[in-house]
Amino acid sequence: DVVMTQTPVSLPVSLGGQASISCRSSQSLVHSNGNTYLHWYLQKPGQSPQLLIYRVSNRFSGVPDRFSGSGSGTDFTLKISRVEPEDLGDYYCLQSTHFPYTFGAGTKLELK
Amino acid sequence: EVQLVESGGGLVKPGSSLKLSCVASGFTFSSYGMHWIRQAPKKGLEWIALIYYDSSNKYYADSVKGRFTISRDNSKNTLYLEMNSLRSEDTAMYYCAKYGGDYWGQGVMVTVSS
Numbered sequence: 173d174v175v176m177t178q179t180p181v182s183l184p185v186s187l188g189g190q191a192s193i194s195c196r197s198s199q200s201l202v203h204s205n206g207n208t209y210l211h212w213y214l215q216k217p218g219q220s221p222q223l224l225i226y227r228v229s230n231r232f233s234g235v236p237d238r239f240s241g242s243g244s245g246t247d248f249t250l251k252i253s254r255v256e257p258e259d260l261g262d263y264y265c266l267q268s269t270h271f272p273y274t275f276g277a278g279t280k281l282e283l284k
Numbered sequence: 285e286v287q288l289v290e291s292g293g294g295l296v297k298p299g300s301s302l303k304l305s306c307v308a309s310g311f312t313f314s315s316y317g318m319h320w321i322r323q324a325p326k327k328g329l330e331w332i333a334l335i336y337y338d339s340s341n342k343y344y345a346d347s348v349k350g351r352f353t354i355s356r357d358n359s360k361n362t363l364y365l366e367m368n369s370l371r372s373e374d375t376a377m378y379y380c381a382k383y384g385g386d387y388w389g390q391g392v393m394v395t396v397s398s
Contacts, residue, residue: 211385213329215329220390223385223386226384226386266331266385278328278329
């Protein structure tokens with residue numbers, strides 16, 4: 173199985189500040205069709221996860237441009253600029269290139 | 285508006301069975317694959333199963349293979365997860381999600397305990 177190593181586990185931030193979350197995979201996430209199926213989710217307390225970024229760098233509908241994704245191969249990053257209160261919660265990366273699909277263990281974004 | 289509504293959860297004893305349902309609306313259900321994903325209490329997310337739009341292919345996580353069965357009824361816009369030989373480690377919130385992971389249900393809780 174592809175292991176997704178997500179860091180840090182906890183990320184204290186100040187409102188208006190910037191946050192960066194890393195996700196590394198144990199093997200390349202480039203599919204045979206050339207696409208890279210690495211996605212980012214935010215789960216707010218008591219809610220279902222919501223899609224932020226799909227296929228590395230594409231913002232889902234309605235997601236503010238404060239969120240950006242980058243990376244390739246096995247190394248990926250989610251950046252959040254100008255952090256707002258509604259950004260707080262648990263962030264997860266997901267790879268859907270290889271079966272079984274696997275999630276990172278999560279990063280808790282919290283106030284400093 | 286896309287909606288996914290899970291049901292069928294509850295408290296069951298180890299070794300027993302349970303069948304979850306997920307009713308979809310707001311999109312052409314018969315055109316999309318569907319997932320089940322679960323989250324144990326205070327833990328991370330675990331993908332457990334995928335079914336293609338036409339049920340031609342099904343994939344499972346090793347943790348549930350041979351015990352859980354994913355199925356669908358496109359005439360009823362409904363996704364199912366039949367869970368057999370339940371164990372305490374299957375205790376989790378179970379979510380259905382549309383292929384692409386863009387829409388998730390609100391989840392249904394399954395507790396396996398004696």
